[in-house]
Amino acid sequence: MGLHTLRKIVLGAPNVEEAAGFYTEFGLTPLGEGRFASADGGEQLQLVTRPTRRLVAVTIGVDDRDDLFRAQADLARQGFDSTVEGQRLTAVEPVTGVTTRLEVEAPITVPPPEQPAVEYNAPGRIIRTNARALPLDRKDDVRPRKLGHVVLGSTDLETSMRFFRDGIGFKVSDMIQGRGSFMRCSTDHHNLLVQNTPVNFVHHSSWQVDDVDEVGRGASRLLEADPNRHVWGLGRHHIGSNFFWYLRDPSGTFAEYYSDLDTILEDELWSPEVFEGKLARYNWGPPPPPSFIRPDDLAEIMAGAHTPGG
Numbered sequence: 001m002g003l004h005t006l007r008k009i010v011l012g013a014p015n016v017e018e019a020a021g022f023y024t025e026f027g028l029t030p031l032g033e034g035r036f037a038s039a040d041g042g043e044q045l046q047l048v049t050r051p052t053r054r055l056v057a058v059t060i061g062v063d064d065r066d067d068l069f070r071a072q073a074d075l076a077r078q079g080f081d082s083t084v085e086g087q088r089l090t091a092v093e094p095v096t097g098v099t100t101r102l103e104v105e106a107p108i109t110v111p112p113p114e115q116p117a118v119e120y121n122a123p124g125r126i127i128r129t130n131a132r133a134l135p136l137d138r139k140d141d142v143r144p145r146k147l148g149h150v151v152l153g154s155t156d157l158e159t160s161m162r163f164f165r166d167g168i169g170f171k172v173s174d175m176i177q178g179r180g181s182f183m184r185c186s187t188d189h190h191n192l193l194v195q196n197t198p199v200n201f202v203h204h205s206s207w208q209v210d211d212v213d214e215v216g217r218g219a220s221r222l223l224e225a226d227p228n229r230h231v232w233g234l235g236r237h238h239i240g241s242n243f244f245w246y247l248r249d250p251s252g253t254f255a256e257y258y259s260d261l262d263t264i265l266e267d268e269l270w271s272p273e274v275f276e277g278k279l280a281r282y283n284w285g286p287p288p289p290p291s292f293i294r295p296d297d298l299a300e301i302m303a304g305a306h307t308p309g310g
Contacts, residue, residue, distance in 0.1 A: 002067035003060055003169050003185035004107045006192070008043060009150050009205060010057035010099075012050025013251035019047050022229075022249040025222055026207070027143045038207065040110045041146040045205070052301050053251040055152055055202035057099040058192075060168070060185050061107060067169075068102055075167035093163045095156040096200040100168060107186075110145055113210040135213035142218035144207035148258055149190050151204050153197030160194045173264065174239045177276035182239055189240040189262035199302040203295070204246060204254035208261070212243045215257045219245040232292045235285015239275055244285075252297045 013019040016034050023045060028036035034047035048056055062068065068089040075082045075091055082091035087104040118135055119127040154160040161181060164170045170183035173190050180195035195203070209215055215234065222229050231254050233245025242261040246254045264270045281288055 002062050002064075002070060003102070004063060005061035005105075005186055006058070006147055006149065006188075007041070007061045007103065007105070007108075008046065008057075008059040009055065009147065010046045010048055011202065011205070011251075011253060012048055012052070012054040012056045013249070013253070014049070014051060014053070015250060016047045016049050018250040019253075023047070023255070025225065026247075026255055027141055027218060028207075029143075038146045039143045041108045044147040053202060053253045053297075054200075054301075055096065055098050055150060057101065058150065059101045059103055061105050062102045064104055068104065071102055071167065071169055074169065075163070078162045078167045080163055080167050091163075091167070093160060095154050095160050095163075096152060098152065100163075102168070108146055110208075115210065118211055118213065135211075135217075138213070138217065142209055142214050142221065142257070144209055144218075144257070146208050148188060148206040148208045148256075148261065149192060150202065150206070151193040151195065153195050153199065153201045153203055155197065155200055157194060157196040164192060164194060171267065172272050173262075173270065174272050175274045176239075176280045177274050179280070184264065187263050187265055189242075189264060199298055201295070201298065201301045202253055204256050206244075206256040206258050209257050209259050211259050215243050215245050215259050218257045219247060222247055232288050233285065236283045237281075238279040238283040241283075244282075246292065252295060254292075254295075 023036050024030050031037055031043060035043050036045040038044045068084050071089055072082050072084055080091055082089055089102040091100050093100055116134060121128050170185050170192060172181050173184050174182045180193055182190035183192045185191045209218060219233060229247045231246035231248050236243050240261050242258040244256055244258050246256045249255055
């Protein structure tokens with residue numbers, strides 16, 4: 001696979017300073033000028049000023065320059081323009097306007113957690129005795145290990161899919177009937193979900209933490225500061241298998257803590273499936289609120305779509 005990593009996203013927000021405060025509390029390390037690093041991925045988020053919230057750009061790591069020219073040829077066959085300069089290919093997805101970059105660089109290396117693996121007691125399988133569960137002693141702030149995925153709404157799903165799948169080279173892992181596709185550019189189950197929506201917008205970014213306790217600890221600390229940040233969680237998705245908790249940044253874009261995502265090492269051993277109904281959204285947890293399916297600010301975003309630079 002020439003593509004190997006979701007390296008970075010650029011999010012537009014009306015008030016970058018407020019959004020920056022949220023992502024600092026979320027556990028990302030501020031680098032200045034709206035840029036943020038995860039614990040293991042380096043710089044993976046940049047915030048820029050836009051009239052309405054949106055996904056401005058996405059960067060994907062590739063193995064070598066041959067991958068750039070392969071993608072350029074595939075994009076051209078689909079009718080999409082691109083440029084290659086040095087170690088980078090740049091193309092703009094025509095429906096959503098997302099600038100997509102492929103860059104030659106090494107994959108992100110994520111070491112095992114420093115904290116011991118959690119051992120769970122179960123009926124007939126008692127592992128931990130005479131001691132409290134280790135996660136109860138964690139005091140450090142939760143720090144996302146890496147950027148996992150981003151979810152994008154498109155008013156022309158077919159064109160966006162041709163761009164990302166047939167042009168850039170994402171592989172489809174699973175699909176939602178009539179709604180969208182979970183795609184990967186790494187061994188993670190998905191790094192990009194493109195959905196069919198009435199307006200182009202960014203739904204959420206997702207950040208990996210060590211385990212479900214870190215999902216809960218991270219969300220709890222953010223909610224202690226502002227309960228209105230809660231969107232949906234705790235739960236477990238069926239597609240991807242991951243634990244999740246979604247929170248809302250000040251611009252309205254959702255940010256997800258996740259852990260225990262499916263990994264696909266051998267393409268031939270994974271069979272994509274088509275899901276609908278409840279399993280398309282989650283396996284267990286509280287039902288998703290209407291604002292998760294259709295965010296409250298879609299009308300505002302639609303109006304902003306007609307604003308230059310919106």
